Amino acid sequence: xxxxxxxxxxxxxxxxxxxxxxxSFTDSAIYNLQxxxxxxxxxxxxxxxxxxSQREQTSGxxxxxxxxxxxxxxxxxxxxQPGDSATYLCAVRDDKIIFGKGTRLHILP
Amino acid sequence: xxxxxxxxxxxxxxxxxxxxxxxxxxxxHDYLFWYRQTMMRGLELLIYFxxxxxxxxxxxxxxxxxxxxxxxxxxxxKIQPSEPRDSAVYFCASAGGDYTNNEQxxxxxTRLTVL
Numbered sequence: 611x612x613x614x615x616x617x618x619x620x621x622x623x624x625x626x627x628x629x630x631x632x633x634s635f636t637d638s639a640i641y642n643l644q645x646x647x648x649x650x651x652x653x654x655x656x657x658x659x660x661x662x663s664q665r666e667q668t669s670g671x672x673x674x675x676x677x678x679x680x681x682x683x684x685x686x687x688x689x690x691q692p693g694d695s696a697t698y699l700c701a702v703r704d705d706k707i708i709f710g711k712g713t714r715l716h717i718l719p
Numbered sequence: 720x721x722x723x724x725x726x727x728x729x730x731x732x733x734x735x736x737x738x739x740x741x742x743x744x745x746x747x748h749d750y751l752f753w754y755r756q757t758m759m760r761g762l763e764l765l766i767y768f769x770x771x772x773x774x775x776x777x778x779x780x781x782x783x784x785x786x787x788x789x790x791x792x793x794x795x796x797k798i799q800p801s802e803p804r805d806s807a808v809y810f811c812a813s814a815g816g817d818y819t820n821n822e823q824x825x826x827x828x829t830r831l832t833v834l
Contacts, residue, residue, distance in 0.1 A: 641819040
């Protein structure tokens with residue numbers, strides 16, 4: 611049974627720093643992995659989708675990598691800003707869609 | 720496009736009442752997903768449709784839950800009878816393309832409180 615873990619559950623960093631969020635999964639036979647952000651009381655906003663055949667995807671200050679063999683994905687945020695404060699979730703798709711519990715990120719002004 | 724539309728945004732009801740949540744997917748998307756989010760269990764997939772046909776409903780918790788998609792632009796999630804443990808935020812998402820590589824787009828959610 612696929613399990614998706616995001617550690618840490620919460621993270622605070624000063625504005626301007628680069629940071630990495632982690633997502634791990636137990637079964638490497640996935641179709642894709644998607645990163646989302648969720649602001650308090652809001653729905654999820656898609657950030658990046660990485661296909662199983664891809665190693666990374668980039669959008670602006672965001673870079674997501676995927677290592678299927680080790681069951682890991684990272685989301686790199688460059689030059690963090692207070693507006694990046696949100697909960698970040700990863701979702702793995704095989705025959706099911708399994709979400710991690712998320713990392714709550716707080717950027718300190 | 721207005722994105723995925725859900726209604727109502729908030730619903731407060733009493734135990735035993737019927738609750739119906741509604742979703743309008745993004746035009747042209749042929750996948751529709753229903754999720755439930757709670758603090759304890761996180762985000763869980765309840766059911767998804769492809770071309771209006773339910774494909775996987777293994778996440779539907781009990782027979783009290785049912786979902787329909789009568790056409791490509793409308794879906795409902797019904798709980799009858801509702802119980803306090805059904806209190807959660809229910810999200811609808813839609814996607815185009817094929818299952819293995821489509822990007823999901825979420826609606827704003829319906830916050831359900833069952834008293």
